[in-house]
Amino acid sequence: MGRQGARLRAFLAASALLAAGAAGASCYSQGDGADPPLDRFYFPVGLRVSHGGSVLYVANADFDLQYNGGTLQSYDLTLIRRHVLEVIKDPTNPALPWVRPPYPSKESCLAGEAPALQPNGSRQPLGETCAPPVRSEFYQRDTAVIGAFATDMLLSEPPTVAAPAVPRPYDRLFIPVRGNATLTWGNVARDTVDAIPPDSRDVAAYAPWRIDCGQSATSRRCDARHQVGEDPDEVGNTRKLRMPGEPFGATLSEDGRTAVVTHQNDTKTSLFLTGIGPTDTDALTGTAEVVPSLQFVLDGVAVGGVGLAAIPHDPAAFVDQPVPYPAFLQTSRANAQIELLRQYPDEAVDLVTLADGGTRLPSGQPTTPSTLRRPFLTREILFPITTSPSGVDSRDLAIDPTPRLACKARARTPDEVLACARKPSRLFVANRSPAALLVGEVGGTNATTGAYDPDLVTIFRSEPLAAGPSRVFLAPIVDSDGAYALRVFVVCFDAAQVFVFDPEAGRLESVIRTGPGPFAMAFDPFDMAAVARHDKVEDDKRIAGLTRYRFGYVASFTQSYVQVLDLDRRQPSTFERVVFTLGEPTNPKGT
């Protein structure tokens, strides 16, 4: 057979390997292959902005398995924001690290009349006319390697209860990773609004740039301790559990103590302790760090679990009765419903909440615990989706507490405070059949009992969207008076559009066309209470001429880059438009 036979054998072997790999390990990397690129995006799926606004954290998925893992990266957001401002002022600024040299005139962009064609007659890529791509490597600061197929990224909230005795100096990132079925986590030094990052590219120059997931200096790969869910014997996993496959959606509980993770091809939902909470001391046992651990796997939820959101409970809404245990809403691709899950502490009595957010047993109870205090989840009730003929294929969801926060800010009497605390939160669900933003409420009066039910879900409206809605984000714009005004950003993956919905007016505000396959979004840091009150946006002391909140960031999954959106209504020519392109748009290999 000669060469042909050799080719045939090689092809046969490759096909057999492909088949064996496909059948045995599904589509996941077994650790072979080249190391992933450390300084650029590769199928970004998670974006988070540090609480101080100086760092953009990015989770990359390695979706086509070109490499032996995905990455977790940090970018100098202060520098990015400064350059965004410069691009808006002058899109031809030669000092910027362009991938492609800009050609439009500064005047045409400022006038909003930029040409759609390049000088060579070819069509200018969408969004790049006045924002040609810049090299993302210039802004990248640190990278760690994680498993393939990350799906999202969570960032812990800063402590809400001050306990200065043992301050927690860091925040924590959590990434559900499908490739190895783990919840991968890492610590990052806490970034504050007052901190000023240096003009340096050295990751050591500014602590929040550095990601700590136990990675080695050479491989940059996160260690096993930072990938929980795989090992039934890991610390804190007293039930000896292993996380099911295909983790997908994730959310943190309201107090941050637990993380809940969906599994998209299974009827299970996993519960983790995060090792941190609303107090600075939650993360430490003595001087030892408390690490995340898998606690419980709930079975029986609808298959195709995707979106998760924690229901906000206001303690002021519960007079002479305990605040409900943490509750979560979960969506499903398969069923036209939203499920209510609740987390219990596995204790026979209601714990007393202390002033610092900690808990203790009530008086009269034995001091020796009679249980192992292992939290667990239950599946309480289903809320059907009736606002469309199908209602299936629900994706992300978001719960907006600002009606309650705004009302409480205006309340004067205890009765008013109670009424405001019981005001329903708004609920937004991305649904694909048909493409729609489902609008509803969480909380209200139970029609049967007449009692206040903080977890009652009502979906009453369906706003049409373009194809493929995937993610829902709550974030403000800067309104015409310089104040925060909340918006709902719905990312439509298939249509490459971001729909901006005004929840207070109850109507669509605009549609932003983005690069192909938008998925993750992040925003400059903001405080939801300040948004609810419509506080004025403060100036950013680090960058002259910029407010502390102004930009949104949307990652193109398909072309592996990040676009920056201007969210300042006072800038009519750039409002809700792409103003900066971070990284070179790159099509997936083979396309």
Added chain:
Amino acid sequence: MSRYVKGRKRLALGFLAVLAAVAMAVVLFACTQTPTPVPVRTFERAQKVDFVCLRMTKDLPDGTRQVIRPEGRPVNECTPTPADEDGASFTNQLFALVTQTTRGEVAVVNLTSGIIIDVSAKTPSANFLPVGANPTDIASAPDGQMTFVASAEPNKAAIYALPSERILGDKAAVRSYDAAGNAIDVPLPPDPLGLPTLASWPVCALEQAPAALSIVPRAITPGSGDPGYEVVAVLPGDRLTRAKVVTIDPKPFLRGAGLLPADAGAVVAPGSLAPCVVTSAVELAGEDLVPPAFQKGPTWPNGVPYADAGALDLTCEVPAHSARCGLPPCCATTTDGGAVDAGACARPEGDAGTIPLDVGPLEAPRVVAIARDEQTIYVADEAVPFVHVLDVSTPGAIRERAPLLATSLTDPSRPVGVRALAVSPPTRDYEKFLYAVDARTGSLMVFDVSAPSDVVRTPLTRPFPELNPFQSPDRVAFNSPVVAVEFARADVPVTRAPEDVTGLTGALCNPNPNADPNDPGILYRANSAAPSAAFGAFGPRRLRGVFAFVTLANGTVAVVDVDDWDAPCRRPARLTGAGPTFVPPQGETEPAYSSIARGQTATGTDPYSAPIAAADSTSDEAYFPVSLPHRLRSAVFLRASTTTGKQIPYVSTAPVVERRGVQLATAGNGSEATPILEPTIERPAEAATGPGVRFSFEVPDVHIDQDWSITYEGALPGFEGYSGALATEDGFESLVVRQPGARFCAKGVEDWDLGRERAAAVVSALQSAGRRPPAEAIDRRMADYVQITSDLLGPDDDYWKIGSSTEAGSCWKDIEAAPGRARYDLCNATFGAPGDESPGRDFPILEAYDDKLVLGRFFNFQTTPNATREVVYKHPTNARSLALAQCCFHGQAKFTVRGGGQWVTVGSSYGFLSHLVPGAGGRCEPSCDPREALLNARAPGVPRAATGDAPAISRDSVLALRNPVFSFFVENGIAVVPDDNGGSRVVDAPPLRDTQWRFTTRGQFQSLSVAIGGQSTSVSPQSMRFIPPLGQVAVVDAASQGLVIVDLRTVSIARSPFF
């Protein structure tokens, strides 16, 4: 290469191809999802529609027609296109203008010829008219000259004016025919101004983004150039600007478009974005005017509009109330003291008193929709519970009148927002109704707006709400939220002679045998020969009267009766059980009126004074009234027919009785021990036959096809997934199961006190009925109980190793089991596995609260679970049992609740019906709301009568179960046991736990409706509008269907959707 090698190579390559295909398929299956097919549509997020009639040709003196530039005409000058004619040749053609919100455009659809207009011949694909981004509403002028489009573009809120003469672009044509009959499309003369662009339209700026538009007609001053209308714009209000309604002078638009001379006043030039010329404005009332309390609205008509309404007596179609509610029974005909569940008549109808309206702090008004009734404007407010009422009769001076107050009787503290609304045309009784969509529930409120009022009005309420407690008393609810509502008045006029072209309209169908022979209502009877093909057959699909068309979010357009002129003939032929079967027409021999039920008079000729209708004049349905105002219209005759089958509720197959999968005998040997399911008697009394149930025929829409189970000591549904925390507050004299989310009252959990009350009523009723007393002490048995369903933790779990046996407060204290395996063994011996259903897992409920249950223990529980056992109240002897329960299940356990000593009825759709509510201190107690009187699901086991002549049991007896759907009672079996004299005797044999009757009900209510998407689920309806000249309703869908036209004559989609 040999053929063999070639063949092997082909084989290998084939194998490889298959292998590769399999591999790729596996990879694809594992790693990707099937992409959602996205239909190709020219419409993108269509939202609102209005209509313009255009004159396309003019007749020349020589008798020929000339195609002209389009000229706007009033809509009523356009006519429907008959099926056999080509609408493209009509002189006047009707166009729909549909907003496209994604692209900021208006699509033009020719409804007369049935095509979408492409306004530009040069640009590929269908092109529409550009307007500002995010168009929110559209309104055409009554003269057809201009269409106004509201745009909510950020930073550029505006109203665009589209002159009708320019909306067709350069591609439209009118069809003509040559002498040979060949069709020729004659293009319109070119637009001298060229193709319209965004800058072509007169446009004016508003201070905030408009939400809705309307047109209010005005008197025309001759010679003034007045177009005879003003534009009304709803400015919704936002954080920085108050909600307003403004009127806008249209003349500047007309001048800007060249339709009026430009030198006579202000001009809105094309593309200028000059400020709109506001002629009047009013800021809408807000929170300050919300009253602290409201009165329940009056009931809406009950469908029987005359005082002598026949023999129907609905007043006693409710059960008697519970004694705990403090009022005597309302019906004297019940055979005993009434069911313990019932709350009816506790509060006389219409005497709700003043209801506090404590809605808490509200936001500023946020108005979103508008409806006009002559010179009155109604504006929906989502933030303040008002429908604002504006008097616009005086140009330049809008005046806000007392609003309609949007309230909810089921949740008075909820601030009710209104999202959409519509006003009906007047009914035969000159009533007008406003339907307002409750923004949160998606249901409809009904307001009476027949006359202007300066008094705050609240929603009308449903007559006899207890007969369908699943409907809110002040709402019309659907299975999907209402998106839009529209009214239409329709008729099929009677023409008595060929030369009579106008015909009579508004005649009520009259089935009265005494009716005047000249009454046109006779022609609408069921047996009337239709005067013409267009007359339509008598039946649900013939719409005569005023109807509401309600578009639901799921793409269904449902028909609601408002004033059905055929209603008098939609009824049973006989409304009484006695009397003649036929009443001769007037002039013939008079019937024996003495045998006719009350209500009818010898001289009555009106449609409702006919307890016995003229032969074959009615639909002979099972209900009366069939057609009730503000109720969904049935799609079928509600009757059992040999031709159409059973279209009334029925049990599909014979009920079966079984226990844990083993069918029990209902005849022959052993059947005497089987409990029998029996229907209650009809009133007046008739023999009961079983097994079966008696259906209720009061309201048709309460019936839903479902499976029913009636289980002795069955589990109450709704506790799956819940875990309760187990604790004690009294040293284990009792055990508390705490579960704040369980809502025990709402799920119908009865405790020992309620059980004893029920047991006492049962014993009393049995005595009155001459039946045997219960075989056991049901007053110590008839309490619900908790059954723990958790598994024990595994024997090796670390849990068994912790916890002190000596520490005060510990559940292990004084339990002789050392930490470790011994504890597991003790627990396993006590409770076993859940599937074993050990009686040790059962704990009677001493007190039921909404968030917790206080448990005791059963005496003699070691015997079989169905044996007689009695509740032990809080007592020191309970300590060991209850402490073990807490310890063995590590302080939290999954559980279910079973009804103690009684039958538990569960429907697969309705679930377990109960009307318990949290009372004082959260303790569960029956609601005294009469509306909930029929929410029942429990029935006692009734010992068989010692003799065969015991009175039958009525549906209102405490021995029976009556819910809104049916009623029944269950007789216990009997057993023969030895007596003390060496002989035998017959004793009552209570059923065993989990003995179950099962059956399926069919014949559910089917509403008259149309699915705008057909089989497609890609539907997202946005709005609807009635097209009077066509007798059709247009529905706009934002997903894939675009513009859908529903024909009222057939109640079906008129033609393929436009998209």
